[in-house]
Amino acid sequence: MTTSVRGGPPLENIRVVDLSRVFAMPFAGANLADLGAEVIKIDTCQAQFMETTRTITGPFPDNEPGALWWEQGGTFQTLNRGKRSLTLDLRSEEAQRIVKELVSVSDIVLENFTPRVMARFGLDYESLRAVKPDLIMVSNTGYGHSGPWSNFGAMASALEPAHGTGAYMGYLEDDGSGKLQHGGVPNKVGNSYTDFLATWTALVSVMAALLHRAKTGRGTWIDLAMYQNGAAFVGEGLLAYALNGERVRRMGNRHPAMAPHGCYPCVGEDQWVTIAVRDDADWRAFCGAIGAPELAADARYATVRGRLEWQDALDAIVSEWTGQRTSYQVMEILQDARVPAGPVLTAGQALADPHFRQRGFFERVDHPADTGLGTKEYIGRGWKFSGSKAGVGGPAPLLGEANDYALRSLLGLPAERVETLAEQEVTGVEPIGGRAPSQVPLEAQVELGWVAAFDAGFEGRG
Numbered sequence: 001m002t003t004s005v006r007g008g009p010p011l012e013n014i015r016v017v018d019l020s021r022v023f024a025m026p027f028a029g030a031n032l033a034d035l036g037a038e039v040i041k042i043d044t045c046q047a048q049f050m051e052t053t054r055t056i057t058g059p060f061p062d063n064e065p066g067a068l069w070w071e072q073g074g075t076f077q078t079l080n081r082g083k084r085s086l087t088l089d090l091r092s093e094e095a096q097r098i099v100k101e102l103v104s105v106s107d108i109v110l111e112n113f114t115p116r117v118m119a120r121f122g123l124d125y126e127s128l129r130a131v132k133p134d135l136i137m138v139s140n141t142g143y144g145h146s147g148p149w150s151n152f153g154a155m156a157s158a159l160e161p162a163h164g165t166g167a168y169m170g171y172l173e174d175d176g177s178g179k180l181q182h183g184g185v186p187n188k189v190g191n192s193y194t195d196f197l198a199t200w201t202a203l204v205s206v207m208a209a210l211l212h213r214a215k216t217g218r219g220t221w222i223d224l225a226m227y228q229n230g231a232a233f234v235g236e237g238l239l240a241y242a243l244n245g246e247r248v249r250r251m252g253n254r255h256p257a258m259a260p261h262g263c264y265p266c267v268g269e270d271q272w273v274t275i276a277v278r279d280d281a282d283w284r285a286f287c288g289a290i291g292a293p294e295l296a297a298d299a300r301y302a303t304v305r306g307r308l309e310w311q312d313a314l315d316a317i318v319s320e321w322t323g324q325r326t327s328y329q330v331m332e333i334l335q336d337a338r339v340p341a342g343p344v345l346t347a348g349q350a351l352a353d354p355h356f357r358q359r360g361f362f363e364r365v366d367h368p369a370d371t372g373l374g375t376k377e378y379i380g381r382g383w384k385f386s387g388s389k390a391g392v393g394g395p396a397p398l399l400g401e402a403n404d405y406a407l408r409s410l411l412g413l414p415a416e417r418v419e420t421l422a423e424q425e426v427t428g429v430e431p432i433g434g435r436a437p438s439q440v441p442l443e444a445q446v447e448l449g450w451v452a453a454f455d456a457g458f459e460g461r462g
Helices: 024-034 074-079 093-104 115-121 125-129 156-162 193-216 226-232 236-244 280-289 293-297 304-309 311-322 327-336 347-352 354-359 403-410 415-423 442-448
Strands: 015-018 038-043 084-087 108-111 136-141 220-225 261-265 272-276 341-344 362-366 375-379
Touching: 015 024, 015 093, 024 038, 024 074, 024 108, 024 136, 024 193, 074 375, 084 403, 093 125, 093 403, 115 136, 125 136, 136 193, 156 193, 156 226, 193 220, 193 226, 220 226, 261 311, 272 311, 272 327, 280 293, 280 327, 304 311, 327 341, 347 354, 403 415
Parallel strands: 015 038, 015 108, 038 084, 108 136, 136 220
Antiparallel strands: 261 272, 272 341, 362 375
């Protein structure tokens, strides 16, 4: 369906001051920029305080940091696309005053320091509300601004076990008799799972706060605790214990009420497909689709309870069938029979996936020539608007590219004051005291087990 865009981006004329670092709130800021907000990222030119996604995280083009290494990291580019960059050394009282001046002409502040940091800088909510009474501010911390753990620092990978998610994640293990049982080792969900939850929660909260301000004229402080945010998504495991004292087991890719249900091998290296047989009707359709009507007639598998009891044997049968086909072939055969199935895409397959391509999910961005990044594609959003425009507005900003814009155009600082700030290294456009990070060759990363593999012939360069 083709839709016409009738208006500008929905957050046009909204300004965001982004004091956050690393992942959750920077990505929230990037999504606000996609929606049309002007997002001014508070960077620093002091290398020791620059965020790691700018300096060491990568990935770098061809695995080699170039002359402008602080402008090339793929993680930084993804999390900060479409923003502006104002460098300030927040240890300076002058820089702290500038932040307050900037907040006074802005709408939203994002930050993810521990509570004591913003208070020490004089940039906590109460201090900023004094200069912007209708301010909307998101303070994203590990454990919130109250409670006995409030001053603890936190990372997503450490939060997963703390808020209970890790207890439900893990694979089944052989019990010694050939049956697979509850796994003994908790696992991570994936890459910074709690950060993603915080990103989307912050966006929903900001939109609600904007509506509240439009109705009442009042601002909002959003005290976002990632610890609670993670627990809120555990859901049924907490309810199972609260209602029945039941401790949900780790079950890998299986399901408590569906069988077969899992991830099965396919033709090709590290190629897999997921299949979910939901009920008896799905089971009969599945048996017909794979050309095995005798399975449908087997009394052991006639009911969900039976299939759950015999799913070790079923998994072997399913794996035998899927192992002779590609993941897309399995998906097409089973979906034609109305049985849920889908391929497990590698990164390369996701980039080339025809559905993503037809939907325009990957958006092309041109980078400044000096960065050596050329044109690259970035992930978009999981939704589209019919009546207004949203999209990646540009690359991540060069360090300090908006210094003159923010200090002179927005705040009206005289030229001599701006020059003095640069001379005192409160502002700057290059790292002070830093150097390019060393990189381990990709071949060695495979040997060390840091990456599964790499495709030397892949031309995914935009």
